[in-house]
Amino acid sequence: MIAKFDKKPFSSSALSFKVDYHTKKIEAGKGEFLYSSVVNSFSDFTDVAHQVAGLNERVKYPFHEVSLNLPKGESLDDDRFIEIAKDFMKKMKYDNTAYSIIRHTDKEHEHIHILFTTVDLEGKKVDRFNERRRSQQASRELEQKYTLKETVYNKFDKNTFSEIKAREYYFHNALVKGLKSYQYEVILNEKLDGTILSNIGDRSLTNSECEVILGTALYDEIGSILDMGNFFNKLFKDELLSIMDNSFLESKSFVSFKKLLADQGVYMRLVSDKGQSKYVYGLSNVPIYFNDTTLPKRYRYGEITSLKWNERLNVEVDQKEVGGSALLSTGTTNIELSADEQKHVIYNLVYLALHNSDNYEEFSSKLKYGNVFLEEHKNSKGVYGLSLTLSSVGNPVTFKASDVSKNLSYPAINRYFTSIENPISRVANDTGVIKSIAEDTNKYIPLFSQLALSLMLSGSDRYDRELEREEEDNQERDDLKKKKKKKNMNIHKN
Numbered sequence: 001m002i003a004k005f006d007k008k009p010f011s012s013s014a015l016s017f018k019v020d021y022h023t024k025k026i027e028a029g030k031g032e033f034l035y036s037s038v039v040n041s042f043s044d045f046t047d048v049a050h051q052v053a054g055l056n057e058r059v060k061y062p063f064h065e066v067s068l069n070l071p072k073g074e075s076l077d078d079d080r081f082i083e084i085a086k087d088f089m090k091k092m093k094y095d096n097t098a099y100s101i102i103r104h105t106d107k108e109h110e111h112i113h114i115l116f117t118t119v120d121l122e123g124k125k126v127d128r129f130n131e132r133r134r135s136q137q138a139s140r141e142l143e144q145k146y147t148l149k150e151t152v153y154n155k156f157d158k159n160t161f162s163e164i165k166a167r168e169y170y171f172h173n174a175l176v177k178g179l180k181s182y183q184y185e186v187i188l189n190e191k192l193d194g195t196i197l198s199n200i201g202d203r204s205l206t207n208s209e210c211e212v213i214l215g216t217a218l219y220d221e222i223g224s225i226l227d228m229g230n231f232f233n234k235l236f237k238d239e240l241l242s243i244m245d246n247s248f249l250e251s252k253s254f255v256s257f258k259k260l261l262a263d264q265g266v267y268m269r270l271v272s273d274k275g276q277s278k279y280v281y282g283l284s285n286v287p288i289y290f291n292d293t294t295l296p297k298r299y300r301y302g303e304i305t306s307l308k309w310n311e312r313l314n315v316e317v318d319q320k321e322v323g324g325s326a327l328l329s330t331g332t333t334n335i336e337l338s339a340d341e342q343k344h345v346i347y348n349l350v351y352l353a354l355h356n357s358d359n360y361e362e363f364s365s366k367l368k369y370g371n372v373f374l375e376e377h378k379n380s381k382g383v384y385g386l387s388l389t390l391s392s393v394g395n396p397v398t399f400k401a402s403d404v405s406k407n408l409s410y411p412a413i414n415r416y417f418t419s420i421e422n423p424i425s426r427v428a429n430d431t432g433v434i435k436s437i438a439e440d441t442n443k444y445i446p447l448f449s450q451l452a453l454s455l456m457l458s459g460s461d462r463y464d465r466e467l468e469r470e471e472e473d474n475q476e477r478d479d480l481k482k483k484k485k486k487k488n489m490n491i492h493k494n
Contacts, residue, residue: 001148002069003135009061009118018065018115019046022102035082036100045100052098055123062119069111074149081112084142091138096120133186171207174231184229191222236288240281244299270341277301277440339397342390346372347404348441354428359417383410
C-alpha cells in the first residue's frame with residue numbers, strides 16, 4: 001500500500017474545491033463516502049472542518065489530503081478499507097482531527113482519499129514532522145498487520161533507460177543525489193548496508209561497477225527507487241542545461257541558438273493553447289521533456305525570443321499608416337522559424353484580425369498588413385478553401401487554413417461575420433483570450449509586437465463598442481465608490 005500526501009496543506013478555498021471534486025465523483029457513481037470522524041453526511045463536512053480549523057486561527061493552511069493506494073489486483077471491502085484508514089490516521093497521530101474517507105472507483109487500482117484538518121479537535125496543530133517518512137513506515141506496518149501485498153518497486157527497466165547505460169556514471173550520480181534527498185535517504189539506507197554504501201561513495205563508479213558491487217537484484221531495485229524519485233530525470237536535466245548554456249554563449253541569434261541545439265540532438269518545440277505558450281526541451285532518444293518554466297528564465301518563451309536576440313538580426317521593415325495606427329506592411333527579414341512556430345504566429349494574427357474586423361474584407365486587409373498572405377482557392381462554384389503564409393520570415397511555409405485551426409474554414413469565417421455562433425466566435429469574441437493572444441504575440445518576436453498592439457487598438461466598431469462598455473462599467477464602479485465614501489463621511493459627521 002502506498003500513501004500519497006498532497007505536496008502541502010491548503011486553505012479554505014482549496015478545501016471547497018476538493019469537497020466539490022469528491023462530491024461530483026460520488027454523484028457520477030465513481031466514488032463513495034465511507035466514513036467521517038465528525039459527521040454522518042459528507043455534505044456537512046466542510047462546515048465542521050472550518051469550525052475545527054477555527055479553533056486555532058494561527059494555522060494558515062488548516063486542511064490536508066492523503067490517498068491510500070493498493071497495488072493492482074488487490075481488493076478490499078469498504079469495512080476493511082475504513083479499518084485500515086482509521087489505523088493509518090492513528091499511526092500518523094492524526095486520528096483526533098476532523099477527517100472524512102472517500103473511496104474512488106475510477107482507476108484500475110483500488111484507493112481511498114482522506115481529507116483532514118491539520119488542527120485537532122482540541123485546537124492543537126498536528127505534528128507533521130517527517131510526514132512522508134512516517135507514512136512509509138506506517139504503510140509497511142499495515143501491510144503486515146492486515147496481510148496486504150507488500151509494496152514492491154517495479155524492476156528497474158534497463159531497456160527503457162538504455163540511455164542511462166550509455167551515460168556510464170548516471171547510476172552512481174543518481175544514487176548520490178538520492179542519498180542526499182530528505183524523502184529518499186531512509187528508503188535507500190534501508191536497502192544499502194554500511195559496506196556497500198561506503199564503496200559507492202569512494203569514487204565515481206560506472207553503471208557496470210555499481211551493478212557488480214550491489215548485485216543485479218539490488219541494482220534493479222535501487223534503480224527503480226531512483227527512477228521513482230526522478231533522480232535520473234534530474235541528471236538528464238543537468239546534461240540538457242549544460243548543452244543549452246554552452247549554445248547560449250556561442251549563439252549570436254535566436255536562430256543560431258536553435259540550430260546549435262538541433263546539431264547537438266536537443267529537442268525544442270513550441271506548444272500553445274489559447275494564447276498561453278511555452279517551449280518544451282528534451283534530449284534525443286530520451287523520453288523525458290522539460291517545460292521552459294522548469295528551466296532558467298532566459299530559456300523561457302518570451303525571453304529567449306526577446307529583443308536581446310533580434311537586435312542583432314538584419315531586419316528591414318516598412319511601415320504604413322492605416323486608420324491612425326502604424327501597422328507592419330510586407331517586409332523581409334532573415335529570421336527563420338520552424339513550421340510549428342510559423343503556424344503559431346499565423347494562428348495568433350488570424351484571431352487578432354478576426355476580433356478586430358467587422359467583415360471579411362476588413363479581416364483580409366488586416367492580415368495583409370500583418371504580413372500574413374491570405375490566398376483564396378476557387379472553382380466554378382466559388383471559394384472552396386483558404387491558405388495562409390507568413391511572408392515576413394526567411395523560410396515561409398504555406399498552410400491550409402484548416403491546418404492552422406480546424407475551425408478556420410472559409411464558410412466558418414463568413415458565418416462568424418454574420419453573428420452566427422460557431423467555434424471561431426468562442427475564441428475571437430472572448431476579450432480575455434484575445435488579450436492573452438496579443439500579449440503572447442508581443443513576446444514572441446519584436447517584428448510582430450507593433451502589429452499586435454495596432455490590431456488591439458485599431459478602430460473596428462466591435463472593439464470600440466467593447467471599449468465603451470468597459471469604460472461605462474468602470475465609471476459605474478467609480479460612482480458607487482464615491483457614493484459609499486460620501487455616505488461613510490456623513491455617518492462619521494453625525
